[in-house]
Amino acid sequence: MTIEAAARELADLLKKMDADYIEAHLEESQSSHIIYQGQKLESLGRNEAVGGNVRALVRGGWGFVSFNILEDLPGRVATAVAQARAVGHEQSRLAEISPVVDTVPDEVGENPVSLPLAGKKEMLEEYNRIIWATPHIKTSTINYGDAHKKTIFLSSEGSFITQERSDITLRLTAVAAADGDVQQAGFSMGSRGDLRAIRGLHQEVARMARLALDLLSAPKAKGGEYTVVLDPVLAGVFVHEAFGHLSESDFVYENERMRQIMTLGKQFGGPELNIVDSAAEPGLRGSNRYDDEGVPAAKNYLIREGKLVGRLHSRETAAKMGEKPTGNARAISYRFAPIVRMTNTFIEPGKVSFKDMIADIKEGIYARNWYGGMTSMEMFTFSAGEAYMIRNGQVAETLRPVVLTGNVFETLKNIDAIGDDLDMNQGGGCGKAGQSPLPVANGSPHIRIRHCLVGGK
Amino acid sequence: MEEALARAKRLTEAAEVFTVDSEETTVQFEANRLKHLQTRQSSSVALRVIKDGRVGYAITTRADDVATLVQNAVETAEFGMTALFQFPPAGVYPEVAVFDPAVAAVPVASMVDMGNELIDAIVKHTPDITCEAQVSRGEVSISIANSSGGQSRYRKSLFSLSVEGTLINGTDMLFVGDAESSCQPLATTASVAATVLEQLELAKDRASAPSRAMPVIFTPQGVASALVLPLVMAFNGKTVLEGASPLGGRLGQQFFDGKLSLSDEPLVPYRITSRPCDDEGVPSQRTPLIENGVVAAFLYDLQTAAQAGTRSTGSGARGRGGLPSPSPSAFVIGTGDTPYEDMLRDIKEGLVVEQVMGAEQGNLLGGDFSGNVLLGYKVENGKIVGRVKDTMISGNVYELLKNITAIGSRARWVGSFLYTPHIYLPALSVASKG
Numbered sequence: 100m101t102i103e104a105a106a107r108e109l110a111d112l113l114k115k116m117d118a119d120y121i122e123a124h125l126e127e128s129q130s131s132h133i134i135y136q137g138q139k140l141e142s143l144g145r146n147e148a149v150g151g152n153v154r155a156l157v158r159g160g161w162g163f164v165s166f167n168i169l170e171d172l173p174g175r176v177a178t179a180v181a182q183a184r185a186v187g188h189e190q191s192r193l194a195e196i197s198p199v200v201d202t203v204p205d206e207v208g209e210n211p212v213s214l215p216l217a218g219k220k221e222m223l224e225e226y227n228r229i230i231w232a233t234p235h236i237k238t239s240t241i242n243y244g245d246a247h248k249k250t251i252f253l254s255s256e257g258s259f260i261t262q263e264r265s266d267i268t269l270r271l272t273a274v275a276a277a278d279g280d281v282q283q284a285g286f287s288m289g290s291r292g293d294l295r296a297i298r299g300l301h302q303e304v305a306r307m308a309r310l311a312l313d314l315l316s317a318p319k320a321k322g323g324e325y326t327v328v329l330d331p332v333l334a335g336v337f338v339h340e341a342f343g344h345l346s347e348s349d350f351v352y353e354n355e356r357m358r359q360i361m362t363l364g365k366q367f368g369g370p371e372l373n374i375v376d377s378a379a380e381p382g383l384r385g386s387n388r389y390d391d392e393g394v395p396a397a398k399n400y401l402i403r404e405g406k407l408v409g410r411l412h413s414r415e416t417a418a419k420m421g422e423k424p425t426g427n428a429r430a431i432s433y434r435f436a437p438i439v440r441m442t443n444t445f446i447e448p449g450k451v452s453f454k455d456m457i458a459d460i461k462e463g464i465y466a467r468n469w470y471g472g473m474t475s476m477e478m479f480t481f482s483a484g485e486a487y488m489i490r491n492g493q494v495a496e497t498l499r500p501v502v503l504t505g506n507v508f509e510t511l512k513n514i515d516a517i518g519d520d521l522d523m524n525q526g527g528g529c530g531k532a533g534q535s536p537l538p539v540a541n542g543s544p545h546i547r548i549r550h551c552l553v554g555g556k
Numbered sequence: 557m558e559e560a561l562a563r564a565k566r567l568t569e570a571a572e573v574f575t576v577d578s579e580e581t582t583v584q585f586e587a588n589r590l591k592h593l594q595t596r597q598s599s600s601v602a603l604r605v606i607k608d609g610r611v612g613y614a615i616t617t618r619a620d621d622v623a624t625l626v627q628n629a630v631e632t633a634e635f636g637m638t639a640l641f642q643f644p645p646a647g648v649y650p651e652v653a654v655f656d657p658a659v660a661a662v663p664v665a666s667m668v669d670m671g672n673e674l675i676d677a678i679v680k681h682t683p684d685i686t687c688e689a690q691v692s693r694g695e696v697s698i699s700i701a702n703s704s705g706g707q708s709r710y711r712k713s714l715f716s717l718s719v720e721g722t723l724i725n726g727t728d729m730l731f732v733g734d735a736e737s738s739c740q741p742l743a744t745t746a747s748v749a750a751t752v753l754e755q756l757e758l759a760k761d762r763a764s765a766p767s768r769a770m771p772v773i774f775t776p777q778g779v780a781s782a783l784v785l786p787l788v789m790a791f792n793g794k795t796v797l798e799g800a801s802p803l804g805g806r807l808g809q810q811f812f813d814g815k816l817s818l819s820d821e822p823l824v825p826y827r828i829t830s831r832p833c834d835d836e837g838v839p840s841q842r843t844p845l846i847e848n849g850v851v852a853a854f855l856y857d858l859q860t861a862a863q864a865g866t867r868s869t870g871s872g873a874r875g876r877g878g879l880p881s882p883s884p885s886a887f888v889i890g891t892g893d894t895p896y897e898d899m900l901r902d903i904k905e906g907l908v909v910e911q912v913m914g915a916e917q918g919n920l921l922g923g924d925f926s927g928n929v930l931l932g933y934k935v936e937n938g939k940i941v942g943r944v945k946d947t948m949i950s951g952n953v954y955e956l957l958k959n960i961t962a963i964g965s966r967a968r969w970v971g972s973f974l975y976t977p978h979i980y981l982p983a984l985s986v987a988s989k990g
Contacts, residue, residue, distance in 0.1 A: 137798045140637050142879040144613040145628040147621070150598075163594040167617040182593035185664065220635055238798040274800055274921060281800065281922040322767065322948065322987035353587035354686050356724040434596060473913050477729040478946075480914030480928045502914055502926040504948055554926035554948040554987055 100169040102127045105151060106251045106259070108172050113255040118155045118180045119191035122254040124391065125151040125169075126433040129212045130246035133220055135227055137238045143216065150433040155179040156193070160186025163436045194417035194424040196394055198257035203388045205263040206381075207292035211245040212265070214294065219243060222297075226304045230273045233308035235315065237276035244268050247292070250391075250433075258393040265292025266384060266538050270526065271304060275311040282314035282499070285470065285484055287526025289384050289538070296525070310485055310497075317497040320486065322555035326463035327503060327548045328456055331522035333466050333483055334543030338374055339444050339529070340472035341479040341507045342367075343541070346376070346401045346409075347427075347439040347531075348416035358420075360508075365407045368511040371449045374402040376411060378426055378442035384525050384538040385442035387429075392437055394426040413439050431534040438532055446543040449517030453545050456516045463489040464553060466501055469527060480504040502554040510548060518544030557701060560603055560622045565703050567630055568607040572643050572702035574835065574874065575601045575619075580694030580714070583667045588675050588687050590668055601625060604879065607633040611859075613879050640862035643702035649832040649839050653825040656740040659693050659713035667691040674719055674745040681753050682723060685732075689719040693741070700837040708833045713739050716828070716972075717748055723756070730759050730943070731911070731930060734777075737972050739826040755910065755931065763934035763942030765988040771906035771961065772949065772984040773899050778909040778932075779979050780970040784887060785915075786923045786953045787818065791845050793856035793871075793882045797863050800921055802954055806851045813960040817890030818846040820855060821975075822870065828972045829886040836872035836880050843869045855882045889976040892963025899962055899980040901938040907986065908933040908940060909949065926950035946989035956981050 102125040109123045127149045134142040150167035153176050162182025164175045223241050230239045245267045252260045267290045274283040286307040290296030329337060344350070351357045378387050378396035387396055392414050400408050412420070413428035416439060428437035457465065468484030486498040521544045528536025557573050564571035577599045584592040602615040603625050612633025616625045671689045678687055692715070699709040718735035734751040736742055774782060795801040803811060822840040824830050833839050836858050844852045856864060857872030857880045872880035900908070907929070915927035929947045933940045964977030 136794065140635065141881075142613065142637075143632050143635050144615065144879065145632060146614070147616040147618060147624060147628070149617055160590070161592045163592060164597075165595070166597040167599055168597065168619075178595060182595070185668075186590050186593050188590075216632065216635055238795075238800040276800065279802070281802065281919065283919060283921060322950065322985065324989070349586075354722075354724070356684070360724070360726075434598065436592070436594070471914075475729070475731055475913060475930055478913065478928055478930065482914065499924075500919065502948070502950075504914065504928040504946075506946065552946065552948065552987065552989060554950045555985075 102149060102151065102249070102251055105169045105172060106253055109176070110253050110259065112173055112176050113253065116176060116180050116255070118157050118183060118255070120156040120193060120255055121153065121176065121180065122252065122392070123151060123153045124430070124433050125251040126248060128246060128248040130244065131212050131216060132244045133216065133223055135223060135239070135241040138227060138231060152433045152436070153179040154436055155183040156191050157183035158187025159189035159191050160184070161436070162186065165434045192418040193414040196414065196424060198254070199389065199393055200259045203262040205265055205292065207265050210247045210265060211267055211292050211294050212247045226271060226300065229301055229304045230271070230308040233273065233312055235275045235277050235312050236273055236308060237281065238274045240272045242270045252389070252391065252393050254393060260389050260393055262388060264387070267292055267294060267297060268526065268528070269297045271307060273308040273311040275315055277315050280315055282311055284308070284310040284314065287469065289525040291382050291384055291386070313497050314499060317499050319499045320464060320501050320553055320555035322553060324550050325553050326460050327551040327553065328463065328465045328489065329546050329548065330467040331520065331543050331545060332469050332524045333481070334446060334546045335524045335541035336469050336472045336481050336527070338446050338543055339441060339539070339541040340474045340481055341510060342374060342401070343376065343441045343444045344474045345507060346411050348410050348412050348420060349439040351410065352416045352419045361407065361410065363407055366405055367402055367407050367508070368405040368514055370404045371517050372402055372405045372511070372514060373400065373447040375400055375447060376427070376441055376444045380443050383443045383523060383540040385540045387442070390426040390428045390437070391430050392428040394424045394428065396426050399425045411439050411441065413437065429537060431537050435534050438534065440531065440537055441529060441539050443523065443540040445521065445523065445541060446517065446546065448519050448521040448544045451516045451518050453518060453520065456518060456545055456547050457489050457494065458492045460489045461491060464498070464501060465489050465494050466503065469524065470500060477506055478504065479507055504552050504554065510551065513549045513551065514546050515549055516547035518546065520544045557601065557699065560601060560625060561701055561703065563622060563626045564603055564605050564629065567626065568605040568633065570606040570643055570703045572604045572700065573601065574604070575599070575699050576696065578694060578696040580692060581664065582690055582692040583664060583671055585671045585675060585687065585689040588679060590671065593664065602874070603629045605629045605633055606639045609638055610634070611636040611639045611879070641858035643704040644706045644837050645704045646706055647839055649708060650823055652823045652830050652832050652840065654710065654712040654739045654830050656713050656826070658741050659715050659739070660695060662693055662715070662741050667693065670717065670745050674717070674749055677745070677749040678719065678721055678752050682756050685721045685723045687719055687721045692716045700835070702837065706837045708837045710832055712831070714828050715739070715741050717742050717745060719748060719752060721752060732756055732759070735971060737828050739828055758933050758940050759931065759943040761942030763944055765907060765934055765944045765947050765986055767987045769983040769985050771903050772981050773908045774979045774981070775908060775910045776968050776970045776976045776978065777911060779889070779976045780974045782909065782912040782915040782925060782927060783953055783979070784974055786920050788884060789920055791854050791884065793854040793860040793864055796854045797860055802923060803851050809851055810849050811851050812846055812849040812957045814849040815892055815960050815963050816846055816849050816957060819844045819888050820871070820884045820886065821888045822885035824886065827886060831885065834870040834872040835874040838868045838870040838872060840870045855884055857882045886972070887974050889967065891965055891967045891977045893965055894962035894980070895965050896978050899964070899978060900935060900940070903935045904937060906935045907944065908935055912949065923953035925953060944988065948987045950985050956984065
């Protein structure tokens with residue numbers, strides 16, 4: 100059965116069921132991947148998948164059934180409704196939206212998955228040759244993936260939305276070793292299905308390999324508090340990890356104390372600080388026309404002039420908090436129910452040039468590039484892929500990669516300069532509640548943070 | 557499955573079909589209350605072929621579209637790596653109990669009761685806490701068949717229970733939690749509840765740590781979150797072949813403290829990582845990796861074993877949709893002879909570390925780690941005096957594990973992957989805001 104046929108059958112079934120609300124997702128995807136480990140091709144493969152799910156709401160309780168055999172659809176729907184009924188014990192609440200019937204074609208004209216593997220492989224081999232031309236390289240990884248997805252969303256309220264999208268990711272790592280010491284550097288890039296975005300990266304790849312080599316002779320940072328300047332990539336990770344996750348209302352809506360912390364209007368940072376989450380930006384990996392509950396994309400301010408002005412919602416969290424839905428209910432695939440997620444999250448640019456930002460720093464750290472990040476609400480840690488000392492207003496010696504950690508609330512207040520050079524990072528993916536990696540973008544201009552705790556010797 | 561193998565055999569030199577069928581039901585609690593009930597059905601068919609000496613690979617969820625699957629696998633073989641191995645012929649698999657029909661018979665209502673019982677016990681202790689809990693049961697069927705006549709098929713049942721609690725006080729947040737899993741139904745929520753209550757008790761008071769080197773006891777959860785990941789990478793035969801493992805060339809050498817022993821154990825009855833064979837149909841075996849500090853072995857799948865001129869350790873694992881790659885099934889760290897209480901008594905000023913955030917973001921291959929102590933306690937004069945905050949620990953796993961003060965006499969499973977006692981280290985770098 101095709102997903103279109105399944106959707107037609109489900110559209111009739113959903114109307115007949117006795118539930119407060121039911122929705123279904125159907126999905127058909129193709130993907131391919133090419134992985135190099137060292138100089139050898141490690142894995143190259145193609146993946147075809149089809150599947151769907153039904154989610155039902157009865158008296159505030161949710162039932163969810165996912166499947167990749169498109170058979171017995173009435174049985175699947177009945178199971179989801181029975182599960183929801185077993186859970187429900189209160190009134191169902193969902194923010195009102197207008198049902199939508201729409202078809203959204205892919206942004207790129209050509210499905211990247213259907214392009215021959217040979218050309219992609221050739222490009223990756225060029226990058227790998229650059230890495231291996233660098234002295235002391237011990238190993239490298241190249242991880243290329245592309246995907247094309249067609250999804251159909253339908254609900255008992257009458258929505259019926261077909262969307263197509265493509266996604267490309269490329270991650271490279273170079274590992275250098277000498278005298279029993281091993282150091283690595285990485286680089287990631289992504290696009291909304293346009294292969295050109297990851298072509299012609301020869302200089303960036305060479306720079307990455309060179310960094311791995313340089314790190315072998317770099318000293319470790321001395322642990323302690325520093326004035327830290329973050330580049331746009333790392334500041335983007337910071338805003339995603341440290342603040343973005345805190346704005347996800349599913350953490351907040353049923354927790355009275357979190358609601359008190361995240362009270363709208365509260366001052367979180369200086370008057371220059373503006374933080375946005377927007378699925379409505381063209382061409383970014385976190386963009387979409389509708390989220391996985393059929394809510395249209397919007398540009399949502401989270402912090403405006405330092406004040407908390409908004410947060411990210413699903414229809415349920417919006418209703419329960421008496422706020423408007425924001426279009427942030429997303430699922431990585433039909434195997435999961437939509438949950439509150441970010442899309443494209445960024446700090447809006449300010450007016451300070453990078454030169455001015457570091458000019459009055461006597462001893463600080465310039466941290467660049469993404470390596471990883473995690474948050475546990477109040478506390479966050481994030482790792483820089485590169486780090487340099489700042490001495491007397493100048494970027495000085497290279498350091499081993501640093502891990503920065505802190506309290507979100509204090510750290511946001513400690514941002515005292517926002518650069519004029521916004522840049523979006525398309526190379527990341529976000530994980531939450533077992534759903535990973537979700538395509539997102541994040542970005543920022545350079546920012547300066549006072550009193551930031553850096554791990555080290 | 558037979559059809560895919562037969563079709564592929566006509567076009568290639570050798571072929572292997574790997575199928576996974578699973579169904580899982582999860583009862584999910586949010587904010588102390590039952591919130592979701594979910595059922596997930598999933599099936600996939602993966603085809604690996606060897607054509608003109610090269611490996612091709614494709615996977616699909618469409619068991620009915622064998623033609624596309626075979627076509628994709630054959631297309632990728634043109635570019636694939638050179639196959640240095642042959643698919644294993646029919647073999648004898650060790651007996652390991654991983655299926656219990658009682659799991660499927662557990663009523664959803666009983667799973668709901670378990671979640672409620674667990675949350676009630678925690679809320680009774682700390683009324684302001686917010687808990688998320690999951691009780692889950694499921695079944696997986698795996699079958700492997702190849703053109704060398706190798707064939708394996710087994711069923712595994714899964715049951716798991718987990719809880720995470722968040723306690724917020726102003727802008728201060730405390731995270732506690734524990735989990736347990738088995739191939740048999742869990743009889744009680746008592747041990748998970750006891751761990752969480754102990755965490756809450758110990759974290760009641762605040763304490764401050766100075767910024768300097770001090771002795772640290774890693775609890776089993778602490779070992780899992782800070783020390784183990786570099787070892788997973790270093791014992792991977794592929795990392796060794798690339799020359800990127802710090803343990804490469806150290807086989808047979810005393811590299812770790814003599815008190816440390818580690819093995820990979822896929823044959824422990826009713827553990828959810830146990831299995832009669834790996835994902836290539838190679839029989840499972842127990843593999844000692846560190847014996848009294850000596851590096852004893854590395855883990856290989858068929859291809860990397862051929863590259864290294866050795867035999868597969870039955871460690872071929874497939875991530876979702878991937879080709880096999882060496883991976884441990886479960887790490888077991890040998891118990892020592894020191895009770896945890898004696899370790900505590902030995903410390904004048906130091907830390908007990910239960911949960912580290914961000915340790916896996918460091919230079920894992922080199923063993924460097926640096927992480928925020930998400931849950932950890934200050935020890936003064938042999939007693940825990942309270943929870944530390946805004947504190948980072950850092951070090952190098954290989955340097956640290958060369959000099960271990962003591963290894964605990966009691967071990968436990970942490971998640972499904974690690975069985976470990978406490979590990980007590982003489983000095984670790986601590987940076988703290990106090």
